[in-house]
Amino acid sequence: MAGKKASKATTTDGAEAAPDGAKSGGVVGIALLAVGALATSFATVYFLTPSAPVEATPACAPGESPAVAESSIKPNQSYVELRDILVTIGSEPATRYIKLKIAIICDTGNTTIVTDAEPVLIDAFTNYLRSVELTDFENPGFYSHMRDQLGRRSQLVLGGGVSDGVLITEFLLR
Template sequence: MLGIALLAVGALASSFATVFFLTPATVPDAPVCEVTESATPAAAAIKENQSYVELRDILITIGSAPATRYLKMKVAIISDSGDLPAVHDAEPVLIDAFTNYLRSVELSDFENPGFYSHMRDQLDRRSQLVLGNGVSDGVLITEFLLR
């Protein structure tokens, strides 16, 4: 009889614990992420006299082993409309700077999702070095194919 009583108390305690611990907590009425009026935009606004200079395709092999993979990429330089001739004239040097950087990248780097923003920053830095500060306002990767 004592065994049945202990079994009943154990079953009652486990039932109570299951209901108590598995019941969802009350959800607060306030939103988790409050929207503020001073939020900054994610991307900079497009300037009125801003232009985009699309460079020719970049096609390189990836990795240091016998190349079985290649990268085909198209890049555009963001610049003021008055600086377009400087960007067009520097296109071979820009392609060379981008190619030298991309050849140093390993295939495993492309598997990291955070690498793409780093790659865009590196390409932007090289465009600023080639064109001089103030000419390049950024780099856009308009096509990207890794095979």
Template sequence: MAKKGAAKAGDQAADGGDQTSEKKSGGGFVGLAILAVGAMTSSFATVYVLASDPPTGPACPVVETGPSVEPIAQQDQSYVELQDILITIGSEPATRYLKMKVSIVTGNGSTGMVEKAEPVLIDAFTNYLRSVELSDFENPDFYAHMREQLSRRSELVLGGGVSQGVLITEFLLR
């Protein structure tokens, strides 16, 4: 009989354990359905309340700009590309060098004069670039100054009416 009582107690413990594991927490499918309906209702209400009437004016506002800017490139200009300039930089042995390609901006009728003066222009540019130190090239503000100096030298060689500026089309410092 003791065995029989122990078996009943074991069966009841097993039944009680099964009953607690079968219980589910939360609302199940009904809870998820209520949550989904609530989310859809709040989303619709938010869009409906926050939506405003469409604007009656133009889609893109008209912004007035300042005075018109004249383009740098003109129709009556020509660009004469000079041969490559290759020089060593600094006073140390030839470990660093500069390779540069320059174009002269001139009027359409003056291209022949620029082509004839190319050796003199290269000489003037080379003399200036040899005086530049390596530390100058490390300063970003130096490049505008260098362009001004090259432009000034082209005006000295060609004259102010012929040379209208200098364009640096290739620049390699190694």
């Protein structure tokens, strides 16, 4: 018979070691692993659950209606659209540009002030937009920052009581 015998090695104290290729641990190792996983799962849930009872959110009574959110549009608010703004972006050759259409938010009585100041507004917006790098537009958080910066410039040009901010109605980066 041509059978293969597993070779056994002896340790220094004379005890026989496991044969070559034999796995150690077996069922006991798997059981210990399962017990450890259960213990850590229990500990995670136990220690991360708030100790105080969570109050239920109040529900509307059958005859009540829920509170309605206030509108951000004021009754006497107007929007004055400016001409398109076209600015090259970056310091490289003029291959990339941004095209914006902006509306100024103001009270109805201040629309003529905004219309008269349109060239100064466009100049202030253009100066800011020329300082923006192409990499800034790759950051999604930049767009709210850009709207805030344009709003600040409109308030500087028109005064704090005239401009209530800006809306970017069209945006093209090419």
